[in-house]
Amino acid sequence: MKLPLALLSALLLSSAAAQTVPLKHDEGTATVKKDPQRIVVMDEEALGWLAALGLSERVVGLGSTYFSPGDLVGGRIKPEVLKSGFYGRVRLNNPAYIGDWQAPNLETLTALRPDLIVRLTWQGNQNYDKLSKIAPTAGYQEGAAGFWQRGLRDLARVFGRQAQAERVIKQVADVNRANARKLLAAGVFRKYPKVVVVAPFAGGSNWLYTDVRLIPDLRALGFKDGLKPKETTLGVGSAISDEALLGLDKKTLVVLFPPGGKYNGADAFLKTPVGQRLKDQSVLYVPEAFSPYSGPLVSVRNSNDLTRLILEKVK
Structure with missing residues (x-):
């Protein structure tokens, strides 16, 4: 029996829809086929989300701003680099290097035939339209509240x-609660109820993180903000002067969190x-090589390592 054309079309559309997931993200809406096998991540943050879901072996292309020419050979990342730092903690299957977020290599990306592209984004970021022509692309704004939890949940669907x-997500919260109890029991908050996170850059400029990049982990441990600037850049933080740093009181813990x-x-x-x-009120927290600034795997490491460093500081 032949089905009416309208009914046949409806059945085909319904079948196609059942094989895809609509993904509303910070740069638009993408229609992604379920359980994609070939993924490109534009940065380590996106890689961390895939790794937390046990999917990092599906990453066929990786973007990064960390690499020097010595880290690459023939357009690929050297095997020893993929065993270092954060990369060594996740399972990677020799992904191609696709450039950094500012200037991705679109030819390399196209040749990889990805099913999905994932990236961090911010106001004024470029190339979304070009990336979307290659594969469904999802971007999540770093300065948005709970952005990595949202990205993780969306990808999980x-x-x-x-x-x-x-x-x-629950593991991160549980680790933070356990470490917060340790800090409280040791009397840390009597000495340092407040905290600031300062990123000292090579060349002499310093940056105060206010909304993302370590500061949420410290808030989850029980610290209050030691300094809130009037304006921030891209919802991340702001430059901080020597005068402002010298104005911090003795009850503010300074966590030095340098870029990689x-x-x-x-x-x-x-x-x-x-x-x-x-110096006497500072702790130096150096991220592992090739580490994301945020995400579930990083938050657990941040919580445990910072707790250890702070407890040593107040002995």
């Missing part, structure tokens, strides 16, 4: 791993008059 996402690789200016900062003035 695409891959049918919602229960795993909730376990991961060649941008790390922590050693130089600690030798400056400001660094020397703040």
Whole structure:
């Protein structure tokens, strides 16, 4: 029996829809086929989400701003690099290097035939239209509240791993609660009820993180904000002057959180008059090589390592 054309079309559309997931993200809406096998991540943050869901082996292309020419060979990331730092903690299957978020190699991306592209984004970020022509692209704004939890949950729907996402999110909260109790019992908050996170960059400039990049983890541990600037850039933080740093009171813990690789200016900062003035109330927290700034895997490491460093500080 032949089905009416309208009914046949409706059945075909319904079947296609059942095989896809609509993904509303911070740059628009993408229609992604369920359980994609070939994924490109534009940064380590997106990689961390996939790794938390047990999917990092499906990453065929990786973007990063960390690499120097010595980290690459023939357009690919050297095997020893993929075993280092954060990369060594996740399972990667020799992904191609697709450039950084500012200037991705669109030819390389196209040749990889990805089913999905995932990236961090912010106001004024480029290339979304170009990326979307290659594959469905989802972007999540770093400055948005709870952005990594949202990104993780959205991706979990695409891959049918919602229960795993909730376990991961709960694990982060449980680790923070346990460490908060340790800090409270040790009297840390009597000495340092407040905290600031300062990123010292090579070249002498310093940045205050106010909304993302370590500060949410410290809030979850029980600290209050030691300084809130009137304006921030891209919802991340703002430049901070030497005068503002010198104005911090003695009950504010200063967590020095330098950027990775060649941008790390922590050693130089600690030798400056400001660094020397703040030395007794500072802890230096260096991220592991190739680490994302945020995400579930990083938050667990941040919570445990910061708790250890702070407890050592107040002994």
